[in-house]
Amino acid sequence: MKNSLLIIFLLLSFTARSNEEELKVVTEDWPPFILKGQEVSGIVTSNIREILAYTDIKYSIDVYPWARSFHLATTNPNILIYSIYRTKQRESKFHWFCPLYKSTPIHVYKLASNEINIDSLEALKTSVVGIMRGDNSHSYFLQQGFQEGVNLDISSNEETNLKKLIKGRIDVVIQSKESLNYRLGLLGAADLNLMSGLEISKGESAEHCMALSLGTKPETINKIKKGFEQWQKTQ
Incomplete structure (x- = not known):
């Protein structure tokens, strides 16, 4: 009986994890901060990976022309975009996390x-x-x-x-x-x-930020917020 319950629990846990929506992280090729390659790298990308390592969120990072990355992040939920400048015009379009990296004039x-x-x-x-x-x-x-x-x-x-x-x-x-x-x-x-x-x-208008698209689940927003706060303590 105990073994049966354990198997059922493991199956349910696996199903729940399988149904978790993967976070799509989008960016542009902006050397030396963001470098396009077999694996996306660069100074700021390293910070993104460190922040998300504080969470249990599955994610992938894709590099596109900036216009496409921005369009994806403003028209779909569960999209994290970086590096992005925080402006008045963009303020209401995202959940913001700043600074991700120092000001870059x-x-x-x-x-x-x-x-x-x-x-x-x-x-x-x-x-x-x-x-x-x-x-x-x-x-x-x-x-x-x-x-x-x-x-x-x-x-x-x-x-x-x-x-x-x-x-x-x-x-x-x-x-x-x-x-x-x-x-x-x-x-x-x-x-x-x-x-x-x-x-x-x-x-401050030239600080690197990351921004999470509207419509993203509150659970995901909170996880990223906590991960960002933990990362900030190490800086």
């Missing part, structure tokens, strides 16, 4: 040989800005009156923007210093002479 960069002024928004409106579709800078420039096809050139990734900059097809790119240097190295252009200008994101 974003600047405007141009070729040193280009004489355009990149120190103000008004000056930039006379140039062509290379922007990644759907990211925070894309929204920011649209709000400031920039227009796609006029002074905004849209790409699906930052490597494409850098190639366009090198070839003179655009005037500026929007990057963090760390990511810019990493990508230039991959392109064999580490010695390229660039100049920085206007700072787009800084301070």
Whole structure:
């Protein structure tokens, strides 16, 4: 009798675990913070793995173009997205966990040989800005009156923007210093002479966050909250 009850208990436990919904973690290729490979890695990805290790949640990490990751996270439950900047426009779309990593300022960069002024928004409106579709800078420039096809050139990734900059097809790119240097190295252009200008994101507005999609079960939200709080104590 005892053995039968034990078997039934184990079967029920296995069924419950099998029915648990796996957390889908989505992100973009943003070196050196997030590196796409056979296994997603990078400085910030390591923090994500540490946080989720404090929970019993099954998860997978997938790398997509930013616009797709953001769409998935805003249209489906049980999606965790990182690294994401916390803005007023995004505030109500997620359950937020910040900071995941320290502030990473974003600047405007141009070729040193280009004489355009990149120190103000008004000056930039006379140039062509290379922007990644759907990211925070894309929204920011649209709000400031920039227009796609006029002074905004849209790409699906930052490597494409850098190639366009090198070839003179655009005037500026929007990057963090760390990511810019990493990508230039991959392109064999580490010695390229660039100049920085206007700072787009800084301070708390440039902190890396992770965000959980709305509609996610309260149990999952609480587990991630507790895992995040435990992780913060070790930092």
